[in-house]
Structure formats: C-alpha cells, structure tokens
Amino acid sequence: MSEADVHAYTVRLELVDEPGELLRALEPIADNGGNLLSIFHERGNVTPRGHIPVEVDLEATEPQFDTIVEALRRAGVNVIRAGAERYSEELTVVLVGHLVETDLSDTLREMQEAGGVSVADLSLSAPSDPAGASSARLRVVASEGRTAEALDAVRAVAAEKDLRVVEPLTEGSA
Amino acid sequence: MKLAVLGAGDVGGSVLELAGEYGHEVVAVADSTTAAVDEEGLDAAAVLSRKRNRGGVGSAEVEAALSADYDVLVEATPTTLGDAEPGFSHVRQALERDRHVVLANKGPVAERYADVRALEADSAGTVLFEAAVGGAIPVLSTIAGLEGQVTAARGVLNGTANFILSRMAAEGLGYEHVLAEAQDLGVAEPDPTFDVEGTDAALKCVILANVLFDDAYTLADAAVEGIADLPGSALELAAEDGRTIRLIGEVTDGTVRVGPRLVPEHGTLAVSGTLNIVQLDTTHAGRLNISGRGAGGAETASAVLADVGRLPGLE
Numbered sequence: 001m002s003e004a005d006v007h008a009y010t011v012r013l014e015l016v017d018e019p020g021e022l023l024r025a026l027e028p029i030a031d032n033g034g035n036l037l038s039i040f041h042e043r044g045n046v047t048p049r050g051h052i053p054v055e056v057d058l059e060a061t062e063p064q065f066d067t068i069v070e071a072l073r074r075a076g077v078n079v080i081r082a083g084a085e086r087y088s089e090e091l092t093v094v095l096v097g098h099l100v101e102t103d104l105s106d107t108l109r110e111m112q113e114a115g116g117v118s119v120a121d122l123s124l125s126a127p128s129d130p131a132g133a134s135s136a137r138l139r140v141v142a143s144e145g146r147t148a149e150a151l152d153a154v155r156a157v158a159a160e161k162d163l164r165v166v167e168p169l170t171e172g173s174a
Numbered sequence: 175m176k177l178a179v180l181g182a183g184d185v186g187g188s189v190l191e192l193a194g195e196y197g198h199e200v201v202a203v204a205d206s207t208t209a210a211v212d213e214e215g216l217d218a219a220a221v222l223s224r225k226r227n228r229g230g231v232g233s234a235e236v237e238a239a240l241s242a243d244y245d246v247l248v249e250a251t252p253t254t255l256g257d258a259e260p261g262f263s264h265v266r267q268a269l270e271r272d273r274h275v276v277l278a279n280k281g282p283v284a285e286r287y288a289d290v291r292a293l294e295a296d297s298a299g300t301v302l303f304e305a306a307v308g309g310a311i312p313v314l315s316t317i318a319g320l321e322g323q324v325t326a327a328r329g330v331l332n333g334t335a336n337f338i339l340s341r342m343a344a345e346g347l348g349y350e351h352v353l354a355e356a357q358d359l360g361v362a363e364p365d366p367t368f369d370v371e372g373t374d375a376a377l378k379c380v381i382l383a384n385v386l387f388d389d390a391y392t393l394a395d396a397a398v399e400g401i402a403d404l405p406g407s408a409l410e411l412a413a414e415d416g417r418t419i420r421l422i423g424e425v426t427d428g429t430v431r432v433g434p435r436l437v438p439e440h441g442t443l444a445v446s447g448t449l450n451i452v453q454l455d456t457t458h459a460g461r462l463n464i465s466g467r468g469a470g471g472a473e474t475a476s477a478v479l480a481d482v483g484r485l486p487g488l489e
Contacts, residue, residue, distance in 0.1 A: 006438075035438050037416050059438065092415055092436060094408045123414065125407035133403070137411035164399075166408060169328070169422055169435040169443070 005061045008037065008090040011069070014051035014078040025054065028071035034060040051078065089147045090120070092139050093154055097163035099134045100126060107157055108138075114153030117142055175274075175482055178202035178242050180264050181250035182221075182231050184471030185278045185305070189248055189478050190218045196479040202242035203231050206251070209239035240267050246482055250278040250305075253377065255393060258285045265290060265301070272298035274488065276481040278305035278474055284377040288390035298488060302481035307331070307378045310473035311466040312480070313452045317385060324386055326426035326455040331378040333448030333468045334362045334369035335401050335421040339434075340446045343409040343418050349402070361448060371400035372421060372432040379423040379430045387428060399433035412436055418444050426455075 011029075015021040022041065029036060037057040047053055060068060072079050099107070108119050121139035142150035151167060158165045175198045179186045182205040193200050199215035210221050210232025225231045240247075247268035251261050258281030265282050268275045270293070277283060282290050283303050294301045304314045308331060317324050330336050334356060341352045353370070356362035368374045376396040383391040401421050412418050420443060422435040437443045442463050445451045450468030455461055467473040 035416065035441070092417065094411055094419070094436060096405060096408050123411055125411055127405065127407065133405045135405055135407040135411050137415060164404075166404075166412070166419055166434050166436055168417075169424075169437050 006035075006059050007062065007065070008057060008059050008092075009065050011056045011058065011072070012080040013054045013056065013072070014047055014049070014080055015054055017046075017050070017052050022054065024075060025072065025077045026056070028075055028077070029056065029058055029060075029068050032060075032067045032071055033064045034058045034068050053080070089143075090139055090141050091147050091151065091168050092137060093151075093168065094166040095136045095138065095158060095163050096166065097133050097158075097161070099124065099136050099163065102161040102163065104136065107161060107163070110157045110160075111140075111153055114157065117150045117153050175199075175245040175485070176201045176243065177246050177248050177482065178204075178239050178244035178268075179248045179250060180204050180236075180239065180261075181248075181252070181279070182225055183250065183252070185474045185478065186248070186250035187222055187225075188471035188475035189250065190216070190221060192472065192475050192479060194218075196483065198246075198479070198482055201244050202239035204236045204239035205231050207236065208232055209234040209236050211238050211242045213243055240264065244273060245488055246274040246276055246485060248276050248278070248478055248482075249282070250478070253280040253284075253374075255281065255285060255373075258282045262286055262289070266293055269293040269297035269299050269301070272488065274299045274482075274485045275301045276305070276478050276485075277301070277303040278478050280306045280374075280377040280381060283384065284380045285392050287381075287384040287392075291390075300485055302484060303381065304481045305474045305477035307381050308450050308452055308464075309333075309466070309468040309470060310476055311450060311452060311464050311468065312477070313382070313464065314385060315480070315484070316462070316464060317382075317454065320454070320456055320459065323456045323458055324454045325457060326424075327379075327382050327386060327452060328422060328424040328426065328443070329452040330375075330420055330443060330445055330450050331423045331452070331468060332369050332372075332375040332421055333450055334366060335372070335375065336445065336450070337361050337448045338370065339401060339404075339409070339419055339421065342404075342406055343413060344446075346406060346410065348406045349404055370402045372398045373400075375421060375423045376430065376432040379425050379432055382423075382425045383428075383430045386425060391430060396430040396432060398431075401434050404434060413439060420444060 040055040118141050120141045124136045126134040177200045179189050202211040208230035221231050261279040262282045265275050307313045338352050376398045380391045417436045418439045419434050423432045451465035453463050
C-alpha cells in the first residue's frame with residue numbers, strides 16, 4: 001500500500017456469535033488494501049441484539065476506506081459506525097531520549113497546549129540501564145487538515161527537551 | 175567504446191572485469207597512486223592480481239590514465255564532500271578533452287552539479303551517473319524515460335542503515351550489537367559514519383533533486399538525521415503498532431530530507447536487509463516502485479556499463 005494519503009480509521013462492527021464471523025468481517029479490509037492496526041474483540045460484551053461488538057483500527061486511503069465500508073456492508077457485516085474519526089486525523093510518532101528525566105507528563109501537556117493536538121494514546125518503554133534512552137509511541141489526534149501543524153508542535157516540544165522524533169512517512173508527501 | 179577507469183576498488187575493479195562482456199575495452203586504469211595504460215586493451219586479471227599482490231595497478235603515474243586515448247572516463251574513486259576532489263578534476267579533464275564521463279562517484283554530481291553541467295555544456299562529451307544513485311537500480315534512466323513526469327521520489331537508499339534497522343527489528347537487538355555484526359559481515363565499514371549518519375543517503379537524494387528539479391542542490395540543502403544510537407525499544411514500540419522504522423530519503427516539493435521514519439511494517443518501503451527501494455510519484459503514471467541491490471562491485475558496475483551503452487557516439 002502507499003504511504004502517502006493514508007489515514008487511520010476506526011470501524012465499529014457488530015458480529016453474530018458464530019465461528020468464522022470475525023474472519024469474514026476482516027477479509028474485506030485486507031482485500032481492499034487496508035492495513036489492520038488493531039482489533040478489539042469484546043467477547044464478554046454483548047449488544048442488546050445479542051451481537052458481539054468489535055472495534056477495528058485500520059489505515060487506508062480515503063477511497064480505499066470508502067470501498068472497505070461498502071464491501072463490509074455488502075458482505076452482510078453490520079457496520080455500526082464507520083470513520084466517526086474521519087474528520088479528525090491521527091498520526092503516530094515515536095519519541096526517543098531521556099523521556100522520564102525530562103518530565104514526560106509535562107512534555108505531553110506542552111504538546112496539548114500547543115493547540116490542535118491531543119495525545120490519544122501512549123506506550124512507554126524505559127531501558128533497564130538508567131543512562132540509556134527510552135522510547136515512547138504516541139498516537140496524536142489532530143483536526144482534519146491540521147496534521148502538519150500537529151507535527152510541528154510535537155517537533156517544537158521535542159527539540160526543546162532534546163528528544164528525537166521518529167515521524168511517520170505521511171506528512172508533505174500527499 | 176574505450177574506457178579509462180579511475181578508481182580500482184570494488185566498483186572500478188568490477189568495471190574492469192565486466193567491460194568486455196558489454197563489448198567495451200578498458201585502455202587505462204588508475205588507483206589513487208598508480209596507473210596502467212594499454213591502448214590495445216588491458217588484461218583485467220593481470221591488473222587486479224598485481225593490485226592484490228603488489229599494491230598499485232601498474233607502474234605508470236595516475237596522469238597517464240587521464241591523458242590516455244579513451245572515449246569514456248569512468249569515475250569510480252571514493253566519494254568526497256565539499257570540492258569533490260579528486261573526482262571533480264577527473265571529470266573536468268575528460269570533458270575539456272571532449273570525452274564522455276560516467277560517474278559512480280557521488281561527489282561531483284551532489285556537491286558541484288552546476289559546475290559539472292557547465293563543463294558538459296561546453297563539451298562534446300556527455301555526463302551520466304546512474305550508478306551514483308541506488309547502485310544496480312535503474313533510477314535515473316527510469317526518471318529520464320518518464321520524460322519529466324516524475325514529481326517526487328522517496329525511498330531507502332542506504333543498504334547498511336537498512337540492514338541495521340531490519341536486524342534490530344527482527345531480532346530485538348540493540349544498535350551497537352547489530353552494527354558490530356554488520357561490520358563483521360562486511361556490510362558496514364569500519365568507520366560507518368557516512369552510512370549511519372544519513373550522509374550517503376542524503377547525497378543520493380541531492381542528486382535526485384538536481385535531476386528532478388533541474389537545480390543545483392548540495393548536501394548543505396538537505397535536512398539529514400541518521401540512525402546512530404536509536405534504541406531497540408523504538409523499533410519494538412513501532413512493531414507493536416504494525417509499523418517499523420526505516421531510514422527514508424525524500425525529495426519532494428523542492429526539499430531534500432533524510433531521516434528515520436515510521437512506515438507500515440509490511441508496506442512497500444519496508445524492504446529488508448541491504449536492499450534499496452525507490453518510489454517515484456508521477457503525473458500520469460501513478461506511483462512506481464523499483465527495488466534492488468543498492469551497492470556491491472558487480473551490481474554498481476552493471477549500472478556504470480549500462481550508462482556507457484547509452485552514450486551517443488563521439489564526433
């Protein structure tokens with residue numbers, strides 16, 4: 001798949017509790033060029049209609065995403081909510097450096113305060129050697145068309161704290 | 175065509191060995207201090223064996239190779255920054271004698287592109303440099319074949335950095351460990367700075383920018399960040415999210431940028447090992463991807479000899 005023009009989408013599905021249902025629901029995503037990021041299969045949780053809710057995060061271009069939703073519906077998969085996040089855009093960055101020593105929560109606060117940016121999700125991996133660099137993966141949500149600004153804000157805060165930013169290959173290449 | 179090969183390392187040596195297969199003959203060869211010249215054509219095996227056993231390719235001065243009666247000067251001396259010497263002077267001498275030049279050396283076309291083009295404009299000779307970008311991959315001839323339709327280029331242009339990142343991701347090993355392993359395997363140089371700091375990839379991107387935007391970019395115009403000391407945890411976190419990290423060079427909207435970037439783990443640009451890949455955006459033809467070996471003596475020599483085959487006749 002292409003790296004440019006790709007956005008992250010969340011699709012919420014309702015599946016009948018039968019063997020093979022999940023696979024059947026995922027096939028149209030892969031078949032139409034979507035890149036599956038995560039699947040949250042809430043088996044313990046049943047909807048009032050007795051179905052199992054599944055939340056799928058995927059990456060696709062906008063035309064691919066439209067095709068995927070259409071294909072899901074055509075396959076009889078109940079799509080509850082498709083691309084509710086469509087008018088916001090997500091991007092993932094990895095920060096590297098002395099994240100803890102430079103006050104990670106302050107780093108995140110500064111990014112949020114820079115405007116148009118909210119950090120939706122964070123995973124931190126600290127080294128066993130305290131002198132070593134740690135890494136954090138951030139999922140950043142920006143309003144539509146504002147990812148470039150969001151990335152600028154991340155870069156500015158990181159530069160101030162002497163952190164390296166591994167950026168996604170999406171910005172500027174659309 | 176009669177070739178004079180400047181530089182007798184992996185690439186120059188392979189050009190010497192393979193030229194005959196392509197219907198050319200090498201009449202002169204030089205390393206940094208010595209030269210061998212024979213207007214009847216040199217014996218590749220004899221020259222290379224002398225270099226291995228006695229040091230030096232022959233008993234003549236380097237100047238003798240430069241003034242030999244050749245049609246094409248093949249510049250395969252090591253890439254240097256700034257004034258790009260001695261490669262640039264070799265190019266100048268050949269063009270002033272109305273001879274063709276084929277470069278594997280990135281220096282002259284990355285650091286002094288305007289000077290090279292000015293010399294070419296006053297010469298009957300032509301300058302080609304396919305081997306300087308992406309080794310065996312026909313990047314520049316593809317761009318030329320697309321008749322000005324290519325709007326942007328990006329990709330993995332350094333095999334050493336790609337080897338290190340893909341090993342780190344696959345084995346969960348640290349940077350220093352994988353670098354040492356790469357050095358043992360001969361994939362990384364004893365001094366890996368040029369590769370791991372992104373300089374080599376940036377020079378290739380600068381050359382791409384010069385060709386795509388018909389301008390005179392130099393290394394100073396590129397934003398360059400390397401992969402040195404990237405912790406393994408950064409690759410682990412990327413992998414948890416279906417991504418990986420590659421040293422990506424980008425030439426787009428008039429800018430040149432090289433740095434570690436997140437790409438989909440199984441995406442087109444996430445090539446493994448020492449492979450290179452170049453992705454071209456075009457106006458009418460969509461996106462093209464070409465991958466292959468970005469380095470190696472025979473691989474790079476094949477690009478040099480393909481260029482020799484594209485040259486127009488002299489006179």
